[in-house]
Amino acid sequence: MRSLYVEGDSRLHRLSPRIKLILLVTVSLALFLTRSPIVLGGAALAGILIYASLRMGWRQSWLRLRPILLTIAVVALATLILNTAEEGMVVLLRLTTLMLVAAAVTATTPVGSFIEEISSAARPLERIGLVRADDIGLAVGLVIRFVPEVVSRYDILRQAHRARGLKLRPMTVIVPLTIQTLKSADEIAAAIDARGIRGHKPPSRS
Amino acid sequence: MSTRDLVLSALFAAIIVALGLLPPIMLGFIPVPITAQSMGVMLAGVVLGARRGTIAVLLVLLLAAIGLPVLSGGRGGLAVFAAPTTGFLIGWVFAAFVTGFLSERFVRSSQGAALQTAGFFAAAVAGGVVVLYAFGISYLAVVSGLGFTKAFVGSMAFIPGDLVKAAVTALAGRAVMAGYPLLPARA
Numbered sequence: 001m002r003s004l005y006v007e008g009d010s011r012l013h014r015l016s017p018r019i020k021l022i023l024l025v026t027v028s029l030a031l032f033l034t035r036s037p038i039v040l041g042g043a044a045l046a047g048i049l050i051y052a053s054l055r056m057g058w059r060q061s062w063l064r065l066r067p068i069l070l071t072i073a074v075v076a077l078a079t080l081i082l083n084t085a086e087e088g089m090v091v092l093l094r095l096t097t098l099m100l101v102a103a104a105v106t107a108t109t110p111v112g113s114f115i116e117e118i119s120s121a122a123r124p125l126e127r128i129g130l131v132r133a134d135d136i137g138l139a140v141g142l143v144i145r146f147v148p149e150v151v152s153r154y155d156i157l158r159q160a161h162r163a164r165g166l167k168l169r170p171m172t173v174i175v176p177l178t179i180q181t182l183k184s185a186d187e188i189a190a191a192i193d194a195r196g197i198r199g200h201k202p203p204s205r206s
Numbered sequence: 207m208s209t210r211d212l213v214l215s216a217l218f219a220a221i222i223v224a225l226g227l228l229p230p231i232m233l234g235f236i237p238v239p240i241t242a243q244s245m246g247v248m249l250a251g252v253v254l255g256a257r258r259g260t261i262a263v264l265l266v267l268l269l270a271a272i273g274l275p276v277l278s279g280g281r282g283g284l285a286v287f288a289a290p291t292t293g294f295l296i297g298w299v300f301a302a303f304v305t306g307f308l309s310e311r312f313v314r315s316s317q318g319a320a321l322q323t324a325g326f327f328a329a330a331v332a333g334g335v336v337v338l339y340a341f342g343i344s345y346l347a348v349v350s351g352l353g354f355t356k357a358f359v360g361s362m363a364f365i366p367g368d369l370v371k372a373a374v375t376a377l378a379g380r381a382v383m384a385g386y387p388l389l390p391a392r393a
Contacts, residue, residue, distance in 0.1 A: 004273040091290070091349070099289070106284045114271075143223065143266075146217055147227075150220050151224050174242070175382055175385070178382050182214060182386060185210055189210040193209050
């Protein structure tokens with residue numbers, strides 16, 4: 001699985017992830033506080049310039065945004081028809097700007113920096129016993145590691161169906177896929193504990 | 207949280223991600239292909255219960271937020287949270303929780319198969335349809351300025367499909383429980 005991060009050395013790349021996330025939240029709040037089409041139009045233009053400054057190429061830039069832009073366009077069109085043209089414009093400009101800025105943050109921040117940022121944000125929660133900060137990175141790693149495994153299990157199931165002349169049905173795929181995958185949990189958990197990855201403290205709650 | 211619970215949540219998150227990568231599966235009796243990913247959310251609650259199911263869904267959303275294309279159709283990154291349909295993504299967390307919470311209370315291993323399936327179906331409809339749409343429609347109504355009535359009518363078209371998914375979830379949840387029971391028992 002390839003992340004949506006794009007290698008580069010722009011000013012946005014060098015900015016700390018924390019600042020980028022705070023800026024993103026500020027921008028989204030600001031966008032929802034104004035209803036002026038001129039201000040929102042200017043913001044959208046700025047969003048396009050920021051996104052374009054990443055130089056991902058036309059095709060890549062478009063492909064990343066296409067599915068989200070499509071839902072924004074459909075909803076903006078519905079608002080335009082059912083309410084007023086002005087409201088439709090406001091929805092379109094506001095969400096498009098937000099999408100562009102968010103996509104720019106994603107393209108300039110590597111997955112590892114995000115995880116570091118989230119883990120350090122979770123430290124205070126660790127003190128009240130809600131979550132172990134290091135578990136977040138571990139869990140994310142586990143998911144990334146096991147997606148290809150689940151997909152290859154699906155391929156084996158598909159071939160088994162074909163060999164028997166059966167059609168793929170949700171029930172005959174999802175049930176064995178789930179059981180086979182979850183059955184490996186004990187082994188994986190034992191491997192993690194044997195390596196002392198989560199430290200030697202006994203688990204706080206089972 | 208025990209290491210086993212953490213691993214179970216992560217494995218289920220991997221299943222939900224994989225369900226989004228797979229081509230849509232055809233059901234026998236209706237001609238519309240179903241995207242399996244949103245079904246994975248209900249299934250997480252039904253199979254793992256409230257706590258682990260919710261964590262599995264949170265992990266999927268976390269992976270999407272940090273820039274991995276884990277949502278169906280290869281969507282990912284912070285931009286997916288800027289769509290008018292973001293309420294449905296946020297609703298996933300609560301859908302998995304409610305489905306799991308109710309499953310733990312409705313379904314017992316001592317019950318017959320039909321009763322278990324009915325319990326899972328009720329839990330999946332309450333979580334995966336009622337709660338999910340409450341979040342999705344509210345968010346859509348506010349963000350688009352359409353108002354609740356229009357947002358509700360616009361979302362109606364998707365409800366039959368999600369009811370079918372709830373039914374498949376119930377059957378699958380029953381079968382998984384028979385083969386490899388994981389749902390925490392509640393008095």
